[in-house]
Each structure stands twice: as structure tokens, then as C-alpha cells.
Amino acid sequence: MMIPQAAEDQARIALETSLCGVRLKNPLIAASGTFGFGREYDELYDISCWGAVSVKGLTLKPRLGNPPSRIAETPSGMLNSVGLQNPGVEGFIKEELPWLLEKKVPIIANVAGFAVEDYCESVLRLSDTAIDILELNISCPNVQCGGMHFGVSPQSASAITGAVRKVCKKPLMVKLSPNVSDIAAVAKATEEAGADAVSLINTLTGMAVDTKTRRPTLANITGGLSGPAVKPVALRMVWQAASVLNIPTVGMGGIMTGDDVLQFMMVGATAVMVGSANIFDPMAGPRILGELLQYADENEGVKLSELVGSLRTD
């Protein structure tokens, strides 16, 4: 991208936004699960170019995750079944958070759990740290009781959100599962239970079969589908959720380009998360940011935040 410095500075201002009172220099957030704690990508580029980083899903105790194979390629996408391998909340606070804080990028702590009690304990502990936003993961499809059972009905989503809200001293964002029949109802239930924002969609449960061996490609049999294959579903769900909410919606699902980002913002996303794209293209973050800067430069005067919910359906 070749735009003069002054124009680029102008374009950067056009990308600024905020989420739950946290200032984001742009609406791009590294999605939880594809980005680790940022260290590996920081070897490739300065990760502070992101608007925010959502870290690998954390559980109260460390977890080894599922046995391999944990990944399968699918048409325009991928399935994964990592199963929340993570160092646990304390491991994150000791080993990863200090480094991440030095990067001066807003930090979203993604928390998964198995029961209301361990969600609350994790959230309580993380509330005393310098993280910026807490993302309550009630939608991991890869672990039995990995939280998804909380996310599949408005009643259970409301119950867990309400319980966590009581102990959470940070802005609370609830990450929703697409494996539901009425996304708007689940989203509304979390808002009414005290969520400050919602993020969606987590992966769609799927599977793949190796006909040579007659075995599932994933050792876990099922996994979470992500990538461009899910983008139309994600857009529809973000639109449905944002239409009924008064709190911000963070959109994700198959975002690969700057134009994808604009689509999610137009259907109502205040900010977006980029996941699988990091796996397909390790430079996806800076590349998509460049595409947004170019858009802002070509459409002088437009502020990206003004595009939120600007979809015309008349």
C-alpha cells in the first residue's frame, strides 16, 4: 500500500473505535485460540498493530487438550479439536501476562470452564489483573462440558452470565455459540443478565472422515469448523444478534480481508475478531489492517465506527 504519511495518519484516525469503554486503535481483534498469547506472531510482526488481542481460552487449572490429530482441512475452511490446551489462569498470569502487557495492546482474557464455580473463580482471579476485557467462553465445542452446554439455551446462558457478572470487575463480553436455534434469544438473555458485549460466532460443530482408513480425521471425532466456509452463517447471526441488542456485538467467522471486516461492521459489529486467517496467512493481521487503511484513504471523511449497523435493507 502506497499512501503518503499524512494520509495514512488520517486513515488511522478513521479506524479508531472503542469497545466497553476500552479504546481500540482499530476494530481488528486477534481471535482467541488461533493466536496463543501473541508471542509467536510477535516474531513475525509487532502485534501491537491489533486493536486488541484475545488470548487462548483459559481454564482454572492447566489443561493438556485433546489427543492429535487436532486439525482437518475442509473446503474453504478447517476443523480443529485442540480442546482448550492452556497453562491455566495462574500460569497465564505468571508466564504470559507480564510480557503481553509490555506490548501495550488491549488484552481480552478468554475464560472457559466446566461448572459455574470454576468460571467464577477464574474470573475473580483475572479481575485483579491488568487485563482490559473478560470474554466468557460458553461456546467451546471441543471439550465435553467445555462450556458449550451453557451457551445453547437462553436460560443457561443467562444463568452463567449472571453468576459471573457478580464477581467480574472488568467489562464482560460473552462469546456465543452458533450451535443454537435462536441466536437472538441467547444474545438477548446474556444482555439482560449483565453482559457488556457479546462476541460471535464460535466454531460450528462439524466432522470429517478419511475414507481410506474409515476413521474420523480428528481423534476427537468432532471439531469446530471455521474459515471462509462459515462466513455467511456468521454474518447472518451477527446481524440477528446486533438487531436485538443495545450492547456492542463483536463479529467473527471467516474474516480474511478488509472487505469482510466492512461487511461485519455493516451488519452491526462494533469490532471484529480474526481467527483462522492467522493460520492460513501468518501476516493476515497487518495485511487486513493495510486494506482497511486503504479503504479509509479512498473514502476520505468516513469513520469506520459510523459504518456499524449501516446495512440498507429498504
Added chain:
Amino acid sequence: MPYGQRAYSAPLDRSLILLSRTSLASEIFELTFQTEPGLNLIPGHFVHLALESFPLRRPLSVAGYESGSGVLTLIVQDVGKGSHALCGLEPRTCLRGLLPLGTPFPMERVMQALKEGRQVWVVGGGIGLAPLLFCVWKLGEAGFSVVNFLGFRDKEHVFKVREFQDCGKTLVSIGGFVTDLLPEALREGSPDLLLACGPTPMLRALQKICAEHKIDALASLEERMGCGIGACLVCSCKVQKRASFDYQRVCKDGPVFDLAEVSFE
């Protein structure tokens, strides 16, 4: 023996221009690419190659690299959809590849052992010979020799034997198990270090032999990968740590592991 040496060099997404494609044997192709000269590429490193119309990149062991010219060699077996597309590319095609990636073979340690007069064996099977080819190239270049044990499925799949012979005595197994060659060789003495790469059954058999004879062995492993840089945690392998086990990342902590610690289940 703790295996913790890391030869560090920052990975970058680089251009790779296909220079040549040569059929070496049935299903086996040698591809050479023009990339940047002067890279710190070490045997055991791999490149994560982006292919048009495939979402996931393909990890491929570096089979050779000339630092002066920047010519990179990969050896690919045409077995899946991705490798089939790769083997069908026309010269001058430009690809993107993230490299160098992974924790490679500790070549300084290998060379030090050889300098001290110790013996190093190289054991490989099939397409697993790719990273070992780079090993013997580097060792031969430095004037060292090793003993090679090479296994091939059948005579149609034999490749690059001469290159291994250039770096020392080379025993070849065709149609059987390459590890069946080891007991007889071991009667004349054990090596101090063994470098290996090949199919899981071969590595499993090798692990048993090395344990019995107390041989330090380093093996390059293969697993389906996602990001290739250690962030996404999909390419885990089970590694034994004292009483418990741990999942380590083949792409970052490996692909070269202490064979004794790897759990094959």
C-alpha cells in the same frame, strides 16, 4: 539427555520461485526454488508452503539449501491433494513460504561428536529421508562421515542413495523394515548418536532398539499442522516427562525431538 538447543533465526513469509521439478522415483519429486541467499537454514528446519486454493499451508522439511545462491531443495511425495498440486506446478511459479521454522537437528553437537571420533548413524525411511539428506550434505561438506541405513517401500521408490553414500557407508533395505538392518550392525558396536526420520512404525521400532542399546537418538517427526509457528496448538505430539506426559508442538518445540521422550500410541 535433555534436548533443548534452539538454533534461532526469525521466520519470515518469503517468495519461493520454482526453478525445477525432477522426478526421482515413483511418486517422489525433487523441487528446487529460488529464495533469498544467506538464510540460517539448518537440517531439520521446515518451510510452511502456501498453495493456491488450499486453506492450510503444507509443512515440508528442507532437503537442501545453498546459502550462496539461495536455492532451496524440497523432496515431495505425491500422496495427497496438496502434495499432488505441488508436484504439478510449472517452473517459474511463485509461492509464499514461511521459513525457517522449527527446532532443527543440533548440528554443532553432531559435528562435535564426530570431531571427537564418535560414531553417528543416520536412519531414514521413504520420504523421511528428506531432512536427513540435508544432514548428510552438511556433514559431508564439513568432511565428516556417518553410517546410513535407508529404507524404501520397493525398488520403484528408491531415491538419493548416492548422496548418502557420499557421506559414508550406506546400507539399504528395500521392501522390508530398515530397522532390521540394525541388529547385525550393532554387533560390531553402537553409535553414540543416531539421527532419524521416517514413518511412525519405523520410529517406534527404532526407539525400542535405542533404549536397549542406550543410544541417544534424535528424530524429526511429522504431524498435521495449522499455523506452523507454535501458536495454534494443533500439531501436538505426546512427550514423556518423568512420570507424566505433555503435549509439545511439533512445529515449534520440534520437529526434532529426543526419540526416547516421544510417546507413540
